[in-house]
Amino acid sequence: MKFCSNCGAAVARRVPVGDSVPRWVCDACGVIHYQNPLVVAGAIPEYEGRLLLCRRAIEPRYGYWTLPAGFMENGETVAQAAARETMEEAGARIEIAEPFSMISVPYVNQVHVFFRARLLHPGFAPGEETLEAQLFDEAALPWKDIAFRTVGLTLKCWVEDRRQGRFTFHAEDIAAG
Amino acid sequence: MKFCSNCGAAVARRVPVGDSVPRWVCDACGVIHYQNPLVVAGAIPEYEGRLLLCRRAIEPRYGYWTLPAGFMENGETVAQAAARETMEEAGARIEIAEPFSMISVPYVNQVHVFFRARLLHPGFAPGEETLEAQLFDEAALPWKDIAFRTVGLTLKCWVEDRRQGRFTFHAEDIAAG
Numbered sequence A, B: 001m002k003f004c005s006n007c008g009a010a011v012a013r014r015v016p017v018g019d020s021v022p023r024w025v026c027d028a029c030g031v032i033h034y035q036n037p038l039v040v041a042g043a044i045p046e047y048e049g050r051l052l053l054c055r056r057a058i059e060p061r062y063g064y065w066t067l068p069a070g071f072m073e074n075g076e077t078v079a080q081a082a083a084r085e086t087m088e089e090a091g092a093r094i095e096i097a098e099p100f101s102m103i104s105v106p107y108v109n110q111v112h113v114f115f116r117a118r119l120l121h122p123g124f125a126p127g128e129e130t131l132e133a134q135l136f137d138e139a140a141l142p143w144k145d146i147a148f149r150t151v152g153l154t155l156k157c158w159v160e161d162r163r164q165g166r167f168t169f170h171a172e173d174i175a176a177g
Helices: A078-090 A149-164 B078-090 B149-164
Strands: A012-014 A023-025 A038-047 A050-056 A069-071 A094-105 A110-119 A130-136 A170-173 B012-014 B023-025 B038-047 B050-056 B069-071 B094-105 B110-119 B130-136 B170-173
Touching (some): A038 A078, A038 A094, A038 A149, A050 A078, A069 A078, A078 B170, A094 A149, A094 B094, A110 A149, A149 A170, A170 B078, B038 B078, B038 B094, B050 B078, B110 B149, B149 B170
Parallel strands (some): A038 A110, B038 B110
Antiparallel strands (some): B038 B069, B050 B130
């Protein structure tokens, strides 16, 4: 950020009075422009024991598989965001169940939240961001071609939980590297 | 937002191509300025069965009681944010345990996440945002003077869970009104 979104003047990077970290500060109008982490909301859609994954038609990670997920928008709940992203990316209607994983990814300033979900119909209509949507048996999950570490970690926890016969909530952090 | 933070030109509110909701768009440099929900991270610090609350020295809700909580910053995990806010608001060191509640508040574009936590020492040094910090027995919790609905709901769930002898994760939404 280089200009003030409030008044258009140039902004400076410094620690405001009473604060402890540098911010973009506008000396013209006094507004401090905070920058905060984004929430990525996703779903783990199940249908008769299989999981719905989408193969990405966009960068980053073009061609790799992901659970349907994307940036939460203003005015919606985390669960609504997960259902919306599933509709946008897979053309699939789901019924959201309980939250399953919350994963902080501080080096990209994101928090990923995935919900267990029930796929209502096994038909898909992938959106522009998706090459194909497909149901996977556990044994066929494409572990080597998963787009994001949060998705891989969520799938790993899901598989382990199912083997143990009980699903719990998983809070995890992913460090850089 | 009225000006482009990237180039300083005036921005317009419209639906970008391929999108479905209005954004602030800069026609001069092409940047789309997304606005997304903020994460508020907080703690439920316990010490010998009592809970730590802080009485607010700032608006909104000056003089009302809250669990220590605040906006998550870039570069930290949700748990780190909760511990930092507890230090800033109560001058209290805690050991973060498991996440306890995740509450969407879509009408203010926020997601509140509270962690169970163990207060390491019963001494406090409230920061500038806090009038006083105090440990409360369950029977003495100031239910009528709680600052925020997410804090009241989290405390209610905590009290019910303790009575049942087992703590679980609570996902909730709070609607306007």
